[in-house]
Amino acid sequence: MPLLEIRGLSITIPTPKGDVRAVRAVDLSVERGEIHGVIGESGSGKTITGTAMLGLLPQGTKVEAERFHFDGEDLRQSADRLRGNRIGLISQDPAAALNPVLRIWRQMDDVLRLHRKAPRAERWAEAVALLASIGLNDPEKVLRSYPHELSGGMLQRVVIAQALATGADFLIADEPTTALDVAVAMQVLELLRQLVATRGLTVLLITHDMDVIAEVCDRVTVLYHGRSLENGPAEQVLQRPEHPYTRALLAALPDAAPRGERLATVEGLFIDPETGALLQGDQP
Numbered sequence: 001m002p003l004l005e006i007r008g009l010s011i012t013i014p015t016p017k018g019d020v021r022a023v024r025a026v027d028l029s030v031e032r033g034e035i036h037g038v039i040g041e042s043g044s045g046k047t048i049t050g051t052a053m054l055g056l057l058p059q060g061t062k063v064e065a066e067r068f069h070f071d072g073e074d075l076r077q078s079a080d081r082l083r084g085n086r087i088g089l090i091s092q093d094p095a096a097a098l099n100p101v102l103r104i105w106r107q108m109d110d111v112l113r114l115h116r117k118a119p120r121a122e123r124w125a126e127a128v129a130l131l132a133s134i135g136l137n138d139p140e141k142v143l144r145s146y147p148h149e150l151s152g153g154m155l156q157r158v159v160i161a162q163a164l165a166t167g168a169d170f171l172i173a174d175e176p177t178t179a180l181d182v183a184v185a186m187q188v189l190e191l192l193r194q195l196v197a198t199r200g201l202t203v204l205l206i207t208h209d210m211d212v213i214a215e216v217c218d219r220v221t222v223l224y225h226g227r228s229l230e231n232g233p234a235e236q237v238l239q240r241p242e243h244p245y246t247r248a249l250l251a252a253l254p255d256a257a258p259r260g261e262r263l264a265t266v267e268g269l270f271i272d273p274e275t276g277a278l279l280q281g282d283q284p
């Protein structure tokens with residue numbers, strides 16, 4: 001059984017201007033111990049799908065699905081309990097995920113106290129070991145620092161350590177390297193890969209960057225306008241895409257989008273909202 005199993009997901013968000021159908025028909029199946037990429041251009045529904053798994057959608061949002069399960073539990077009922085216990089979030093901006101006026105230790109300890117009933121000295125030792133294990137030099141100094149004293153790459157590692165401290169075994173990483181420069185981004189991706197190998201972690205990696213998919217993902221699901229179009233081993237989808245949209249996306253890449261840049265919108269193709277068919281021409 002896959003760890004995450006989503007079939008026929010549809011998400012409708014109420015807004016003052018009426019309902020927005022943010023996700024129409026997403027299938028997503030993530031096996032234990034894999035890094036599963038979710039790729040698609042801006043507005044394709046990547047973040048909303050992740051937010052739904054965390055149970056953090058705006059009030060009144062309608063989440064419908066044939067199946068929306070994490071480890072056999074329906075996320076529509078269990079998301080609040082699983083978030084921060086089994087499911088962790090790594091977002092694009094680590095500085096925003098941390099409190100600027102508290103030292104890293106206080107923020108790590110808030111998590112450790114909640115999850116372990118150990119004395120302070122043991123929690124400190126655990127925080128030191130955790131930070132060291134994710135490649136931070138001088139972890140004691142890091143723990144005594146405020147967020148602004150650390151670089152973006154270090155902060156992203158702290159956020160990952162915090163998620164691990166909760167005991168999470170599934171990380172939703174939403175554009176985790178977008179705000180980092182290329183060399184640091186590669187190190188963070190390498191760290192995720194190591195954690196999958198050493199801790200049996202499973203990662204859902206949301207990105208608009210084909211290079212990120214090629215670099216670390218085992219499998220990938222392609223989203224477009226709130227629909228999943230295809231999925232498969234990353235190498236296969238990148239080298240032999242089946243869906244015309246994915247082919248168009250990849251064909252448009254070398255000239256239109258240099259390394260690391262946002263996916264271009266593929267012109268001249270659209271999906272019929274009624275039938276789901278991919279059609280040529282301009283969107284009506």
Ligand SMILES: Nc1ncnc2c1ncn2[C@@H]1O[C@H](COP(=O)(O)OP(=O)(O)OP(=O)(O)O)[C@@H](O)[C@H]1O
Pocket residue numbers: 013015020021022023040041042043044045046047048049058208
């Ligand atoms: N709070 C909200 N209220 C209304 N509509 C929303 C809300 N959040 C997202 N949407 C809409 O849902 C759709 C999917 O958005 P989502 O943020 O999931 O896309 P994305 O693929 O993550 O894009 P990006 O790469 O730009 O982050 C978009 O059309 C967006 O406008």
